[in-house]
Amino acid sequence: MAPLLVIVPFFSIIIMNLFPRKLMQYTSFICLGFLSLAQTYLVLARPEWFWHKNVDLVDSMFSFRYSVDEIALVLLLCIGVVVFVTLLSARAMIPDVRQRVNFKNLLLVSLIGMNATVLVKDIFSLYVFIEITAVSSYIMIAMNKDERALEGAFKYLILSAIATVMMLASISLMLLLTGGTTFTAVSAGLDVAGRGLFVRIAIGLFLCGLFIKSGLVPFHGWLPDAYSAAPAPASVLLAGVVTKVSGVYVLIRLAISVFAFDNSLQGLLMFVGAVSVLTGAFAALTQSDFKRMLAYSSISQVGYIILGLGCATPLAIFGAVFHLFNHAIFKSLLFINAASVEKELGTTDMEKMGGLAQKMPVAGVSSVVGLLSTAGIPPLAGFWSKFIIILALWSAGRFVYAWIAVLASLLTLAYFLSMQRKVFFGKLKAGFENIRESSAGLIISQAVLAIITVGLGLFFPFIVPWR
């Protein structure tokens, strides 16, 4: 019944838009809230009847070939949680009812796109759903219609279009080489074809497309502009799951299930990962805009995931997927912190801030949780995932990369401590006396994400048994 994660939201859009506009703001909230929470519950409870039974009606309507493994479940969980907190922050951050309803429509389209990307096992369908997620993202980024928003959306659109062309060319080549587009057909076909020039071109084109979608160095140009110019809820969604699903997850899925690791692929992934880790961290150090700093931090953290993936041992891949989950949670948390501050101050310039933790204790405390987790400080969730990646790199004899990962963690700590000092700690700046903690939606979002980060860190040894 897993295809229901795609089909139910699809029909929900149609039903939701049939209600009168006044009712739509409530129905859309209830509908999206229900869908995201139900998805989270289904992944956590994993009921047999949902994941392992077929529905004849669905099968007769849609020839939906799908597969669900542990990695897919982790991603579906991320999507459920992040879509829920995005919904809550949209309620607080988009005051205009009409725009908010439109945003929820796009959020639902994005939810379908991401769920389907995780479930399908066909490279062409994968491409189709990545594009659906991307199209809804362009519009979300441009929603404010000011110059920065349009520039951010335009940059994302152009680079994403280049990625699209690359992926489509790669799919065409793979169809020519292997005679099919399903994961099994392409994987078997590539095994037979070997690693000739055309196979390498096909794999290289797909990888470049996915590097653009993931915002990895040197294809990261669009990411800081898009993240910082987008409305706050869209930034949360983009940083939390969109780039993870349409870039990083697809990279992990294809590397494991289709391309098969070899020395050159591993070397390329680790090199790109390490360069992204360092470039993102150094660039974040020099930023004065809160959201741009978080965007560069995202590039660095995604670099860790790719570094782990490139190592390709089971432990490293586990670490990469775990860091992907953690990053989705703590980066959403930090972007909601930024949204809370932006809502109260009307700016994201860190030079104009100071001492905000006195007036916004929830944002202050949860941002500390987010920063410590990002920097890999025990006992938070981010510590375990970074520790596992570094451990796996060391065990595989990749000492240089392991050292890069450790040193970049120190850089992460440095730029986040600088952010904390400028934004939340120190003396309260004049004119901020009347600032209050932001709305209930943002407080709940921050609390939920901080609890997940702390809880997962504290109970990790009990959740994942070490043998």
Add this chain to the structure above:
Amino acid sequence: MTTRLVRSVVGLAMVSAVVSILIFRLNSPLAAVFELSVCAGLISVIFVTTISFTQRLTPEKLELRRKQRFDKYSYLPVVLLAVGILLMIFKPNPDFPLPPVPKEQDARNIIWHLRHVDLLGQILVILAGVFGVVILFKEPRK
């Protein structure tokens, strides 16, 4: 190279029409119809609609842009030439056994019966486009 955008669009549509004739000659009539209707037809309409929203540049700005454009793309002929020479030297040949050509399948059967999920995707792209137009172009009532 024309400076008039509408002429460029007409040129693009003509190229698409020629490509659709080539596809037709290669025994793919349905693909040719898609190429003609979507690339030569629909996309040209979208381009012309967008151009109708634009404004003409002043002669000074036009001259400046023209100079900048030549500076920006002056390296392109060199790159093209280099790629051409490299291809002539290395002559890449497919070094893989091509899979057997499957029996001819009706494109309609493939679209309507074998790729339901992608059809769902197409509907969603159209939906996203509609939401995009509503969000970005519809002005709120005062």
